[in-house]
Amino acid sequence: LVSRKKKPENTIIDIKGEKIGDGNVHHVMGPCAVESYDQVSEVAKAVKSKGVNLLRGGAFKPRTSPYDFQGLGLEGLKVLKKVADESGLAVVSEIVNPADIEKAADYLDVIQIGARNMQNFELLKAAGEVDKPVLLKRGMSATISEFLNAAEYIIAKGNGNIILCERGIRTYEKATRNTLDISAVPILKQETHLPVMVDVTHSTGRRDLLLPAARAALAIGADGVMAEVHPDPAVALSDAAQQMDIPTFEKFMDELQAFSESG
Numbered sequence: 001l002v003s004r005k006k007k008p009e010n011t012i013i014d015i016k017g018e019k020i021g022d023g024n025v026h027h028v029m030g031p032c033a034v035e036s037y038d039q040v041s042e043v044a045k046a047v048k049s050k051g052v053n054l055l056r057g058g059a060f061k062p063r064t065s066p067y068d069f070q071g072l073g074l075e076g077l078k079v080l081k082k083v084a085d086e087s088g089l090a091v092v093s094e095i096v097n098p099a100d101i102e103k104a105a106d107y108l109d110v111i112q113i114g115a116r117n118m119q120n121f122e123l124l125k126a127a128g129e130v131d132k133p134v135l136l137k138r139g140m141s142a143t144i145s146e147f148l149n150a151a152e153y154i155i156a157k158g159n160g161n162i163i164l165c166e167r168g169i170r171t172y173e174k175a176t177r178n179t180l181d182i183s184a185v186p187i188l189k190q191e192t193h194l195p196v197m198v199d200v201t202h203s204t205g206r207r208d209l210l211l212p213a214a215r216a217a218l219a220i221g222a223d224g225v226m227a228e229v230h231p232d233p234a235v236a237l238s239d240a241a242q243q244m245d246i247p248t249f250e251k252f253m254d255e256l257q258a259f260s261e262s263g
């Protein structure tokens with residue numbers, strides 16, 4: 001059902017008026033994790049002032065180590081909902097437990113399924129049963145075919161509002177956190193009718209590569225870019241090394257916009 005052979009025209013997903021997949025770019029920006037109301041609200045103001053209408057922030061954090069910050073959970077979703085109501089932004093946040101999907105739909109505009117859960121089939125099925133767009137990230141060791149099968153699990157349950165997100169894959173290369181598989185973008189666009197985004201933060205893991213990776217993503221046909229922004233990355237509870245502070249984010253957006261307009 002995700003195949004372009006089944007449905008030749010692009011799927012356009014309307015999220016609070018942002019029409020993802022309409023040929024214009026729509027970015028998703030915000031902190032790695034929700035840490036406090038003040039933190040999210042400060043980032044939301046910066047994001048909105050740069051014309052980005054989709055705000056991200058993790059409440060349930062799938063951390064590699066059990067001793068790292070695990071997120072604020074439901075409290076974090078409540079913070080996002082409050083900021084969304086005040087700012088008019090749409091909010092995107094990861095859900096890791098199938099039992100939380102229905103409740104999460106009351107707080108979020110988009111349900112994110114993360115790389116570590118791309119083949120959590122019960123989670124995929126649960127996301128397929130709610131009337132809420134899903135941002136599905138590629139697993140860190142998933143082939144494109146496995147990625148498409150994961151999306152198929154969601155659409156097979158009735159939810160076709162899926163945004164695919166390339167976020168880098170695990171290779172032998174250690175210069176970046178993951179290897180951004182940029183050619184996945186046009187392949188996914190050719191093979192499916194779904195919008196495709198590129199997460200430049202988790203793929204590169206390097207602040208100095210965010211802008212060139214974002215430019216490459218737009219040049220190759222992505223529908224938008226995801227990146228992380230924090231008021232004070234040095235004290236962030238997760239991903240301190242690659243989140244942008246607000247002045248850096250503003251410069252990033254100005255340069256990305258100039259690039260889009262030049263193209």
Ligand code: PEP
Pocket residue numbers: 032058062094113114115116137167199202
């Ligand atoms: C995230 O976007 O918050 C995240 C954890 O990314 P990924 O699932 O791609 O590692």
Ligand code: MN
Pocket residue numbers: 032033202228238239
């Ligand atoms: Mn992160």
